[in-house]
Amino acid sequence: MNQPNINEMRGLIARHKRWDIIFAIVGLVCLLVGILTLLALFGQLVAEGLPRLKPGFFISFPSRSAEEAGILSAWVGTTLVMLVTALAAVPLGVASAIYLEEYAPKNWLTAVIEINVTNLAGVPSIVYGLLALGLFVYQLDLGQSILSAGLTLALLILPVVIVATREALRAVPGSIREAAYALGATRWQMVSNHVLPYSQGGIMTGVIIGLSRAIGETAPIITIGALTFIAFLPHPPVTGEFPYLSFAWLKDPFTVMPIQMFNWTSRPEEAFQHNAAAAGVVLLGMTLLMNGVAIWLRYRIRKRIKW
Amino acid sequence: DRIVKIDGSSTVYPVTEAVAEDFQKAKKGEIKVTVGISGTGGGFKKFCRGETDISDASRPILKKEMDACKAAGIKYIELPVAYDALTVVVNPKNDWIKSMTVDELKKIWEPAAQGKVTKWNQVNPAWPDAPIKLYGPGADSGTFDYFTEAIVGKSKSSRGDFTASEDDNVLVQGVSRDKNALGYFGYSYYSENAKKLKAVPIVEKAGKPAVSPSFDTVKNGTYQPLSRPVFIYVNASSVDKPEVREFIDYYLKSAPKLAREVKMVPLPEKAYKLAQDNFKKKKTGTGFGGEPEVGVSVEELLQREGKH
Amino acid sequence: MSETGGNTLKAEARSLSFYYGDYKALKEISLPVHDRKITALIGPSGCGKSTFLRCFNRMHDLYPGNRYDGEIILHPDDVNILSPKVDPIEVRMRISMVFQKPNPFPKSIFENVAYGLRVRGVSKRSTLEGKVEQALRDAALWNEAKDRLHDLAFNLSGGQQQRLCIARALAIDPELVLFDEPTSALDPIATASIEELMLELKEKVTILIVTHNMQQAARVSDHTAFLYLGEVIEFNETKKIFTNPDKSQTEDYITGRFG
Amino acid sequence: MSETGGNTLKAEARSLSFYYGDYKALKEISLPVHDRKITALIGPSGCGKSTFLRCFNRMHDLYPGNRYDGEIILHPDDVNILSPKVDPIEVRMRISMVFQKPNPFPKSIFENVAYGLRVRGVSKRSTLEGKVEQALRDAALWNEAKDRLHDLAFNLSGGQQQRLCIARALAIDPELVLFDEPTSALDPIATASIEELMLELKEKVTILIVTHNMQQAARVSDHTAFLYLGEVIEFNETKKIFTNPDKSQTEDYITGRFG
Amino acid sequence: MNGKNHRLAHSHTRHLRERLIESVLLLAALSSVATTFAIVAILCYESIPFFRKVPLKEFLTDSQWTPLFDDAHYGIMPLVAGTLTTTAVALLVAIPMGTVIAIYLSEFAPHRLREVVKPFLELLGAVPTVVFGYFALGVVTPLLQMIYPDLSGFNMLSAGLVMGIMIIPYISSVSEDAMRAVPMHIREGSYAMGATRFQTATRVVVPSAFSGIAAAYILGISRAVGETMIVAVAAGMQPNLTWNPLEPAATISAYIVQVCLGDLPHGSIGYQTIFAAGLTLMLMTLVFNIAGYWLKKRFREVY
C-alpha cells in the first residue's frame, strides 16, 4: 500500500476512532449520571440518617418518639417477605421462561402467554395489591400475612424474572443444544444440564432487578394490610426443638422497611425524616446483601462462560 | 395470642400509635396491638368484614359503610378521640394577610373560582396584584371533604386547579417555597413547621374575631369552622374480649396527654368522660346519619341517638 | 445388532426428501447403509450431505418449518426412524453424531466426554473415568488432555475441540456413528489416528461419514455415495466408485485436480 | 507496498512469544513472510498455528490475560505491529483474516460481504454491489448465492459459510491475508477454486495460510514453516521442505502416511 | 440389538417423566395468564357499575377528570395524557442512556469496572420510589427551575426524568446480558475487518442482541407506564389535559394509589373509578405490548 493511501486510511481510522472516543465519553457520562444519582440519593440519605444509624435503631420497635423508634419489626418483616418472594418468584419465573423458550409450540397460546407476560410488567403495583387482597387475603384465606405479601410481590416481579430468563436462555447457541440432543439427551436433560446452567448469569440479572424492585415496593403491601405499627416479631422460623423449622411465621402480621419509611416521611415531625433516611440506607444495604449472592454468582458464571 | 387489630385513617394514626405503644409497654408485651394505615375507607372495609377490632376514622362512617357493616352484622361504637384543626397557611413572606374570612376563603376555593380567581386582589382589593398559588390535600381525603363542607358549604365542592398531594409534607414544601402560596392541611403539620409557614387567623362570620388555630382555641370551640373531631370505631363484639376493653379504657384515659404529644388537639375532659360512658354502655351506632356535618360539638354528638 | 456382519443392512433411506421451509434440499434419496461398514458421502459443498446426515438423528426436528418426506429404516428393528411415532431421543441414544463445526459444551473436557454417559444414567465415578479415558484415547486426544481434564473445553485449539467432539460421540457405544467431516480441522497425524480408529470401530459399529477428502473416502470407506444438488448420483462399493464410476458426473468430480 | 515483488519481505516475526495467561503457546518464533508470496504454516493440531496467525491482526488483544513478547515487523513501514503504540485497527485494516471456524455475522449474505467496505466508509450502493459480487465470485460462491443475497448467512451450508467468510475477507483489498484452514470445510472443487484464487491474489497481496493439508501447502505455497509445540522447527522454500527437509521431525511429519 | 426392548421400556418412563415436567412448566407459564385473568376479572367486575353510571363516550371524550368533586367529570383523557407524557419523558432518558450504558459496559469498559458498576446501577431499581419522588421534588425540580424559572413546582418533567433514571437498570442490565451473550467469534469477525469498537458494537453486537434489547425496552416501558409514587409525589396530582411536560399532571397509576389509600368509602362511585382507570391502563399497555410483540418478531435475529 502506498504512502498517501496509508495516510488516507489513518485519517479514516482517526475519524472512526473519534466515534469510539465520543461514545466512550458519552457512555461514561451516562454511567456517571446513573451512579452519581445513586450516590447523591445515598449521600443525602446517609447525611440525613447517619445520626440515627446506631445499634439501637436496629433493635427497637417503632415509636411515636423519633429518637426511640427503630426498625426491628421492619427489617425482620422485609427479610421474611423477601424470602417468600424469592422462593416463589424464582422457580415460577424460571419455569415459565423455560416453558416459553424451550417447550412452547409456536402457536397462538404461546403468543398470548408471551404478550401477557410483558403486559403484566406494566400493571401498576397497586393493582397487584387489589388483586392480592381479593385473591390471597380473602379467597385463599391467607390473611394479612407475610405469606400473602410475599406471594403478591412474587407475582409483581414474575414478569421481570420471566423476561430476563427467556433472553438468557435464548442466548445459548443452537449448536450447544444440538450437541446435547445428539447425545440422546431428552429435552429436560438438555435444558437442565446445559441451557439452564449456561444462562444462569442472565437469570441472576432478572432475579436481582426483580428482587430489588420487590424490596422497595410499598403500595401493594399496604393494600393487603402490612402494618405500620407493630411492636412484636413474627414467630421464629427456626425453633430449638425438632423439626427445627416452623412455618407459623408465614401467617403472622408484619411490616416492611419501605412502609416504615413511607410512614416516617409523611410524619410532620422533622426528626422522623432522619429515621426515614436512616431506614433508606439500611434498605439499600439490605438489597445489596440480598443480591450479593446473585451478583457474586453472576460474576463467576460470566467469567467462566464465553462462546 | 391476644392481639388487638386496628386499621384505618392516617390522620388518626399518630394518636392510636402512641396509645398502642404505651399500652403494650404497660402490659409488658402480654397483649399485642397492631396499627395499620389504609385510609378511612380501607379501614372501614376491613372493619365491616370483621377483620379488625378498631377502625381509625378521620370522618364519620358513611352510608355505604354503614350498609356494609349492617350486612355483615357488625355493630360499632363510635368514639371521638381528638380534634384535628385544619390550618390555612401562607408563606411567611406574605405580609398582606392578617386574617381571612370564611367568605374570602370561599371566594378562592369555590368551583366557580376555577380559572377566574387567579390573583390575590380579585379576592380583596387591598391585597396585591399577584397570582395565587393554591395547595391542598387530594380529593380522596377526609380533610378535603371537611374543608369544602366547612368553607364552600358543600362537601367535595371545590375548584380543581390547585396542587394536590396526599402527603402533607409536600404541601408544606410547596407553600414554604412560594411567596404567593395558600394552602391548608392538618394542624400538626403546621405546628411542626411553624417556622416555615404562617397560619392564617380565621374569621368565622362578620363581626366575630379572627381566631388563630391553637390547642386552646380548638379545645374551647372558638376556632371555627375548621376544627373537626376524629374517631375510632370499635367493633361491638370485640368489646367482649378483655384485651380490647382494656385497650379502649387505656385509650380514652391517656388520649388527652398523648394527643397533645403528637400535636393533635385533645377533646375537652368532659367529652372523654362521655365517651367512656358510651363505651361502658356499649352504645352502638353513629351520631351522624351517614352524612358529613360541620360544626357539631363533640358533647352533643356523644349524646345523640346512635343510628345504624 | 445382528450377530453377523456381512452384507446385512444397518439402515436404509427410502426416497427421502427434505425441505427447509420451501427449499427442497434432498430429493428422493434412496441409500443403503451396510451394517458394520463405513459408508462415505461425498459431493460438492452445499449438495446436501450434512442435511442428509442430520436426518439420521432427527436433528432437523429441532427447528420449525423443516419437513421430512420418505423413510429411513433402521435395522434390525425395521422401524422408520422418521415416523412421528418414533421417539427421536431413542433414535439419538443409538445413533451418535460428530458435527461439522466443533461444538463442545462450555464445561470441562472431562464433563464433555462424560455427558453422554450421564444422560444414560451412569454416575459411578470410576466407570465414567474409565470410559472417558478410553474415548479420549480413541480420539487421539488423551496425551494432550490428560493433564487438563478439568479445564474448559473452549480453551482447546480447533483440532483439539474436534477430537473432543469425536471422543464425546464415541463414549456412549453407539450402534451407528454419523461423522460430518470429522477430520477437516485435523492435521495428518491426528487424521491418521482418527481413520485408524474408524477402521477399528467398524468391527462393532456402523459408520456414515461425510468427507470432502477423496483420499479419505477411498482409504476408509467400504461404500461411497456421490451426492449432487440434493440427489444421489451414484452409490456403489468404494473401489468401484473410485476406479470405474458408472456416471460421468461422478468421474468428473472425483478426478478433479485433487482426487 | 513496494513496487517490486521479488524477495522483499512483507512481514517478519522476531522472537515472538505468546502467552495465554501463564501458558506459553508460542516460543520465540522468528519467521519471515515474503511479499506477494504464499507462506504456509503446517504442524500438528494444537502446535500454535492459529495462535501465531492471530498475532498478525492482534486478535489476542480482545481477551484479557493474553500477552505478546517479541515483535512482528510489517514492511514497508518497518513498524512493529505488536507495539502498544500501534493501533490494532490500522493493522486490521491492512491485514484481513479468514477464521478456522466460519463466523458469519447474523446478517444477510450481502451485508456480510459488504461489512468491511461499510466499515471503511463506503456506502454507495453501486460500489458495494460491484465489490460484493466480485468478492463472491472470487470465493466461488456467486452462483449459489446470487439469488439469495438477502437471506440470512446462517442458512448456508458449512462450506458455503466458509466461502462467505473468504469473500468477506477479500472484499476489502487487504495487503496481507491470513487464512486459517480456509478450505477445511470445502470439497475439492471449491478448494481448487480457492487455491486458484490464492495464486491469482498473490500478484497483489501477501498470503499467510495455515493448513493441515500437506498437498495444499505443497501446491500453493512458496515458503513453508513447520511448527511444533509452539516452535518453528523448520522454515524454508516449500520445494525444499517437501523434498529435502533439514530436520528429521519435519520429514517425519510430512511423510506421514498422508503427506 | 437385544437391548432394544429394554430401551423401549425405559423410554416409557422417560416419556412420562418428560411429559410431567412439561406439564409442570406449562402450569408455571399459565400462572401468569391466570394472574392477568384475575386482574382483568377484578377490574371488569368493579368497573361494570361504573360504566353503568358513566357512559363510555363521556369517559373517553370528556376533557376533565374530577370524579371526586361535587361537580364530577369522568373524562379519562387527562390521566392518559399524564401517563403518556411522563412515560415519554422517562423513556427519552432511560432508553438512550440505558442502551449506551449497556453498550459501554459490554463492549468498552474494562471488565473490573463492569462487574463493580452493574450491581450498583441495579441498586437504582431498589431505591424505594418514594425516595425518588422526594428527590425529584426537592432536588431535580429546583435545579430545573434554575434553567426555566417559570417551571411550576410540580411538573411532569422532573418526575419523568427521575423515573427515567430509575428505569435505567432495567434497560441496561438486561440488554448488557444480551450483548454479552453474543458469541465472541462473531465479534472477532468484525474486529478482523478493521472495525472499531463502536462499529462492532453498533453494527454487529447490537443487531445480534436485538431480541434481548427489545425485551429490555419492553420491560422498561412497562415499568414506566405503571410507576406510581414518583409521579404521585412530584408531578402534582392534578388531572390536567396537557401534553406539556412542564406542567403538573396526574397519571393513572398515581390516581389509583391516591384513591386506594384515601378516605373514600369502598363501593362508592368515586372508589370504582380506580377500576375503570386501571382497566384503561391495562388496555393501553396491551396495545403497546402487542405492537412490541410484532416488532420483535419481525426483527428477531438468530445465531
Ligand SMILES: Nc1ncnc2c1ncn2[C@@H]1O[C@H](COP(=O)(O)OP(=O)(O)OP(=O)(O)O)[C@@H](O)[C@H]1O
Ligand atoms: N484461549 C486459550 N486459552 C488457553 N490455551 C489455549 C487457548 N487457545 C488455545 N490454547 C492452547 O494453545 C495451544 C495452541 O493452540 P492453537 O489454537 O494455536 O493450535 P493450532 O495449531 O491452531 O491447532 P489446530 O490445528 O487444532 O487448530 C493449544 O495447546 C491450545 O490448547
Ligand SMILES: Nc1ncnc2c1ncn2[C@@H]1O[C@H](COP(=O)(O)OP(=O)(O)OP(=O)(O)O)[C@@H](O)[C@H]1O
Ligand atoms: N437452515 C437452512 N435453511 C435453508 N437452507 C439451508 C439451511 N441449511 C442448509 N441450507 C441449504 O441447503 C443446501 C444443503 O446444505 P448442506 O448443509 O446439507 O450442504 P453440505 O452438502 O453439507 O455442504 P458443505 O460441504 O458445504 O457442508 C445448501 O444449499 C444450503 O444453503
Ligand SMILES: [Mg+2]
Ligand atoms: Mg455440511
Ligand SMILES: [Mg+2]
Ligand atoms: Mg487452529
